[in-house]
Amino acid sequence: MNERYSRQVLFPGIGKEGQEKISRKHVLIIGAGALGSGNAEILARAGVGKITIVDRDYVEASNLQRQQLYTEEDVAEKLPKAAAAEKRLKAINSDVEVRAIIGDATPEMLEELVPDVNVMIDATDNFETRMGMNDAAQKYNVPWIYGACVGSFGMSFSIIPGNTPCLNCLLRTIPLQGMTCDTGGIISPTVQMVISHQTAEALKMLVEDWEAVRTSFVSFDLWRNQYSSMKMSKAKFAGCLSCGEERTYPYLDRDNMTKTTVLCGRDTVQIRPAKAGEISLEQLSAQLCSLGYKVKGNPYLLSVEMGGERMVIFQDGRALIHGTKDLTHAKTIYQRIMG
Amino acid sequence: MNERYSRQVLFPGIGKEGQEKISRKHVLIIGAGALGSGNAEILARAGVGKITIVDRDYVEASNLQRQQLYTEEDVAEKLPKAAAAEKRLKAINSDVEVRAIIGDATPEMLEELVPDVNVMIDATDNFETRMGMNDAAQKYNVPWIYGACVGSFGMSFSIIPGNTPCLNCLLRTIPLQGMTCDTGGIISPTVQMVISHQTAEALKMLVEDWEAVRTSFVSFDLWRNQYSSMKMSKAKFAGCLSCGEERTYPYLDRDNMTKTTVLCGRDTVQIRPAKAGEISLEQLSAQLCSLGYKVKGNPYLLSVEMGGERMVIFQDGRALIHGTKDLTHAKTIYQRIMG
Amino acid sequence: MNKVLFFAHLRDVVGEESLMVEASGKTVAELKAELAGKYDLPRLETVMTAINEEFASNDEVIQDGDEIALIPPVSGG
Amino acid sequence: MNKVLFFAHLRDVVGEESLMVEASGKTVAELKAELAGKYDLPRLETVMTAINEEFASNDEVIQDGDEIALIPPVSGG
Structure with missing residues (x-):
C-alpha cells in the first residue's frame, strides 16, 4: 500500500x-x-x-x-x-x-x-x-x-x-x-x-x-x-x-423537464418549467429586491436586471431571458433564482 | 463591496x-x-x-x-x-x-x-x-x-x-x-x-x-x-x-514545557516531557505494533523504528530520537506518537 | 400543546426558532395550512415534517405533546 | 440504572457504544476508576464527562437515571 x-x-x-x-x-x-x-x-x-x-x-x-x-x-x-x-x-x-x-x-x-x-x-x-x-x-x-x-x-x-x-x-x-x-x-x-x-x-x-x-x-x-x-x-x-x-x-422523461427555446431573432431564451403552477410574484419581488437586484413589475410579471441579461418572470413560472441565445446559460440563470 | x-x-x-x-x-x-x-x-x-x-x-x-x-x-x-x-x-x-x-x-x-x-x-x-x-x-x-x-x-x-x-x-x-x-x-x-x-x-x-x-x-x-x-x-x-x-x-513558562537537548556527538536528541509520569509501555507497544511499526522492548523501554530515525521511549515518558540533531524535527516525531 | 420548530428561512419568516401551538388531533397538512395562513409562509406542501425526530407524511395525525419540526428542502449547492 | 456512552477509542476498547451500569450515588471519579479496572481503559483522569449532556467534574455525584457520556479529548489535527 x-x-x-x-x-x-x-x-x-x-x-x-x-x-x-x-x-x-x-x-x-x-x-x-x-x-x-x-x-x-x-x-x-x-x-x-x-x-x-x-x-x-x-x-x-x-x-x-x-x-x-x-x-x-x-x-x-x-x-x-x-x-x-x-x-x-x-x-x-x-x-x-x-x-x-x-x-x-x-x-x-x-x-x-x-x-x-x-x-x-x-x-x-x-x-x-x-x-x-x-x-x-x-x-x-x-x-x-x-x-x-x-x-x-x-x-x-x-x-x-x-x-x-x-x-x-x-x-x-x-x-x-x-x-x-x-x-x-x-x-x-x-x-x-x-x-x-x-x-x-x-x-x-x-x-x-x-x-x-x-x-x-x-x-x-x-x-x-x-x-x-x-x-x-x-x-x-x-x-x-x-x-x-x-x-x-x-x-x-423529457416531457417532464424544463423546456428551453431560443426565440427567433430576438437574442432571447424562453424557459418553461415542467410543472405549471402559480408562483407568488409579490414574495419573489420582495426577496429579489432585498438581495439588491433591480426589479420592476406588475401583477402579471416581474422584470429583473442580472448583469448582462434581463429576466422576465410570469406568474406560471415561465420566463424570458433577454440578452442571450445560449440555452444552457439561460437555464443556469433561471435555476439560480428559481432553484 | x-x-x-x-x-x-x-x-x-x-x-x-x-x-x-x-x-x-x-x-x-x-x-x-x-x-x-x-x-x-x-x-x-x-x-x-x-x-x-x-x-x-x-x-x-x-x-x-x-x-x-x-x-x-x-x-x-x-x-x-x-x-x-x-x-x-x-x-x-x-x-x-x-x-x-x-x-x-x-x-x-x-x-x-x-x-x-x-x-x-x-x-x-x-x-x-x-x-x-x-x-x-x-x-x-x-x-x-x-x-x-x-x-x-x-x-x-x-x-x-x-x-x-x-x-x-x-x-x-x-x-x-x-x-x-x-x-x-x-x-x-x-x-x-x-x-x-x-x-x-x-x-x-x-x-x-x-x-x-x-x-x-x-x-x-x-x-x-x-x-x-x-x-x-x-x-x-x-x-x-x-x-x-x-x-x-x-x-x-519554559519550565513547564517539553525539553529537547542534542546529545553531544551522538546524532541523537533527548526529549523530556514537562510532566513526569508513568506511561504504560505495554499498551503503547501493542498500539504501535498494530499500526505496523517495528517495535522491540523490555519492561523499562521501547525501541521503535520510524523511517530514518529510531525512537527509544522510557517509562517516565522520556525519549531518545536517534538519527537526527534537529530539535524541532525530533519534537515533531515525539508528539506525533505521544500527542 | 405542541412545540413546532422552524428551520432555515422558515425561522426568519416566523421570527422565532419555535412556537407552542395546540395541534393535537390535527393532521400535518392541517397544521401546515394553519401556519401558512398565519405567517405568510411560502409553499409549505414540500416542506418536510418530523414528529419527534421521525419523518411524518402530510396525513399523519399529531398527538398531544408531539414535537414537530418543519424542515424545508433547499436546493443550493 | 445508568446508561454510559463511550466515544472515540473508548468505544473500541469497551467494544460497545453504551453500557448499562449501576452508578447512582457514585462520583464521576469512582465510576471512572471502576470502568478503568474492568475494561483496561487507559488514562481516564483526563477524559471529559457529560451527565445528561452537561459537563460534569470528577467529584460530581451521579443520580439514578442519569445518562453519562465519556468523551476523550484527542490531539490530532
Whole structure:
C-alpha cells in the first residue's frame, strides 16, 4: 500500500482492504460548484480510482468565496468549472483518473453515465436535476448522496435503492422554488459540513460498509447552532413513481423537464418549467429586491436586471431571458433564482 | 463591496457591515496540517484581512490524503508547510495579507504574535502547544477555537476569555498521551467537519456576533453517526491557573514545557516531557505494533523504528530520537506518537 | 400543546426558532395550512415534517405533546 | 440504572457504544476508576464527562437515571 494513504489505512473503518476497494471504484459527481469541488477534492485525495465530474458553468469571481478547487487565474481565463477542476485534481493526485464533462446533466446524459459508476454525489443546485439523478439511481441501482445548503443551513441524506426511501418519496413533487445560494447567500463552513457528511457516506459505500451508512436525514444550522437527525424508516412511499412497485421514472422523461427555446431573432431564451403552477410574484419581488437586484413589475410579471441579461418572470413560472441565445446559460440563470 | 464576496454578503449573519469587519481583521492559525490548511483556505476565501500561519513541518506524501492546500509538487520540493500554504493562499485570494512562519509555536512566539490578532485557531496536533495557546489567549484576551480529530471522531469548542471556561478548566492537566492521526489514523471528512465548526465560529467572532457563538462543546463520530453537544456552563473552574482569579499562565513558562537537548556527538536528541509520569509501555507497544511499526522492548523501554530515525521511549515518558540533531524535527516525531 | 420548530428561512419568516401551538388531533397538512395562513409562509406542501425526530407524511395525525419540526428542502449547492 | 456512552477509542476498547451500569450515588471519579479496572481503559483522569449532556467534574455525584457520556479529548489535527 502506498505511503500516501497510510493515515487512512490506519483508520479501522477503511484498512488495507478498504483502500484497495476505493482505488478500484468510480464516483460520479453532478456539479462542480461549491459542493462538487469540495467533494471531488476529498475523494481525489482519498485515492478513488476514477472520478467523473459534470458541470455546465464556468468559473466566476463570486465562486471563489467557497469553491475550493479554483483560483483567481481560473476566473481570469473564464475556464469551465469541469476543466478547472480536472486541472487541480490532477495536480493533487495523479493516480486518479478524472473525466471532466462540460455540459448539462440531462436525463440522456444521466442514463449514459450512471450505469458505470459505484456511487453518485449530488452537487447540483436545482431540484429538477436531482429528481433526474434520483430516477437514474433507482433505475440502475446506484447509491447516491443528496446534499444541499443555503446560508448557514445544510442537509444530507444517503439514498440506497431497494433499501432507503428515495428523494421522490420525500418530496412527492419538485418544489416550485427552492432556496438557492443566489437568493439566500451562503457561507463556506456550511458547504464544508455538507461535504463532510457526503464524503463520509461515500467512503462507507466505497468500502462497502453498508451497516455504517447513515439512515437518518441530517440537517443543521451552523449560525444558530442547531443539528437535527430525522429517522426515515416511515418515509418510504409505496406508490412512489421512482422507487415503488409501479415505477415509471418520470424524471427521466423529457416531457417532464424544463423546456428551453431560443426565440427567433430576438437574442432571447424562453424557459418553461415542467410543472405549471402559480408562483407568488409579490414574495419573489420582495426577496429579489432585498438581495439588491433591480426589479420592476406588475401583477402579471416581474422584470429583473442580472448583469448582462434581463429576466422576465410570469406568474406560471415561465420566463424570458433577454440578452442571450445560449440555452444552457439561460437555464443556469433561471435555476439560480428559481432553484 | 466586491462582487467576489456577494454570496457571503447576502447571508444575513454577515451582510455588508460584517464583510467590512472581516476584511479588517487578523487571524492567527497555529499549525498548517489538516486543520490548518483547511481553516486557512476558508478564511482566505472569506476575505479575512490578514492571516498569520505557523508550522514547523514540511509537506510529505502522507499529508496529501487530507491537507487541502498541498499538491504532489510540494511533496517533491519538500516545501515547508507554511511556505506551501502561503503560495496557494495567494493564488486563491491576492487581497489577503498572508504571513507564513516556519517554526515551532513556543511560548515566546505566542507571546509575540497573540496580542496583535483578533481570533486564534487551533490547528496543532499536541496538547502542549494548545495549553500554551490557551494561556496566551487568556493573557491577551483573544478568543480562540479548539479543534481536534482522529479517525472518524472530532471535536470543537469556542473559548472566549472572561466568558467561557478555558481548555485548562476542562483538562486540569495535559493528557499524558492523546490520540493522534499518526496513531489512530484519520479520514478527511472528519477533518472537514471540525474545520466547518471552527470557521463558522471564527466568522461569528470576526463579525462580532457574540450571541451566535456556540457555547456547547461539540463532538461527533462520522462513521458511527454520533453527534453530541455538551453544555459547558458548569465547567468553569474558579481555581484555574489559566483563567481563574489567581492565574499564573503556567504554560507560558519554559519550565513547564517539553525539553529537547542534542546529545553531544551522538546524532541523537533527548526529549523530556514537562510532566513526569508513568506511561504504560505495554499498551503503547501493542498500539504501535498494530499500526505496523517495528517495535522491540523490555519492561523499562521501547525501541521503535520510524523511517530514518529510531525512537527509544522510557517509562517516565522520556525519549531518545536517534538519527537526527534537529530539535524541532525530533519534537515533531515525539508528539506525533505521544500527542 | 405542541412545540413546532422552524428551520432555515422558515425561522426568519416566523421570527422565532419555535412556537407552542395546540395541534393535537390535527393532521400535518392541517397544521401546515394553519401556519401558512398565519405567517405568510411560502409553499409549505414540500416542506418536510418530523414528529419527534421521525419523518411524518402530510396525513399523519399529531398527538398531544408531539414535537414537530418543519424542515424545508433547499436546493443550493 | 445508568446508561454510559463511550466515544472515540473508548468505544473500541469497551467494544460497545453504551453500557448499562449501576452508578447512582457514585462520583464521576469512582465510576471512572471502576470502568478503568474492568475494561483496561487507559488514562481516564483526563477524559471529559457529560451527565445528561452537561459537563460534569470528577467529584460530581451521579443520580439514578442519569445518562453519562465519556468523551476523550484527542490531539490530532
